[in-house]
Amino acid sequence: MATPLSASRVCLRAGRTAASLSARHSRALSLPAGRCYITTSTGSNLQFRLDERTAHSSLDLFKKDTGIIYRMLGLDPSHVPNNPERFRDWAVVFGDEKIGSGRHYWEVTIKKSQEFRLGVAEALMSRDDCVGTNSSSWVFGYAQRKWFAMTSNKIVPVTLVGKPDRVGILLDYEAGLLGLVDIEKPRIIHSIRAQFKAPVCPAFGLWDGELLTHSGLEEPEGLK
Template sequence: MALPMRAVMSGSRALRCLGALAPLRDFSRVPSRREISFKLDEKTAHSSLDLFKKDTGVIYRILGIDPSKVSQNPERFREWAVVLGDTHVASGRHYWEVTVKRSQEFRIGVADADMSRDECIGVNNCSWVFAYSHKKWHGMQANKLIPITNIGHPSKVGLLLDYEVGKLSLVDSEKGSLIHTLTAKFRGPVVPALALWDGELVTHSGLDVPHDL
């Protein structure tokens, strides 16, 4: 799988999770119920990304926005086409879905709320994602690729986060069955995370965890 642009990094840089982010956002917004409801946070969106559908969808622009014309803040991704969700999760099991049919190259998953804004999700040990590129799926963590087969390119997929157990699963949203699970050791609050290099993605949150998962 050919990773976009500079996704393969040196070990020392790939393991650096904390950027110059200050202060962190209020963790009191951690949801207490089993379902997570979130929007995408424009303050974190790279200048090549536009939000739409009331900040639940993101579209990639080849030219993007002139970086000088977007508000400069330490939460915005500076080098990679990444955007984070606006809700922190530090407990519980949560499920959301992403419509992926209009993108051919993307990553979806979760990341530490305070990960460096100079890195891409999937290349460090503070983000856990499922990547689709060149008509193939992979799990990604710490820049390691884990092939995922027998899935194709569905119009929509689900993500199941089990924070205490340390698992993030890719779900067949039509069948309600697990496709692949990544294991993780979360050190603090995580947020939904997306990256894309063409097309668009739309998130669907506020969903109950499917009974059979």
């Protein structure tokens, strides 16, 4: 019997699995000239919107591009603008800010979804991959009523979280830390350690319901 959080389950999208990903040769994304991300300041009040150019055809943006809704059927991929920034196989979207330094904090309302991923990914990550399945992305996910941390297609269960309506994400670029934050305490529930070698963007995967992002926030006091 497969484990509840097997890579093939949490990576499922349009009939593709983590196994099929590992057999593929990932390639880096080359953004066209003049179509680059905005570079953020090094302050903690990171502000971003979701970048429609990266959004998979099953994702609709709303509320001035701060929220995403998953559509099971979605649009025919041939009916959305074809550009190298768009995820073609996976229900993923990036934020429109590129982060290369500093400590940053944002929150996500998750109460209307039962399957999602939240975190960061290198701005030039391959659009053939799903966030969490490669060494260019670091995410916290929720599926089958369980939380997990994921990078390089490796899953680590995250316990004692429950299902709050809203969670925080803390990124410390220089320290190589990505934290999942309980905003009620506040405290870091679980952290992922990484060595960031390239600018990253806020990254989101969604396979059910909707998510709403909240940026431009002060980091809660007491987080380490």
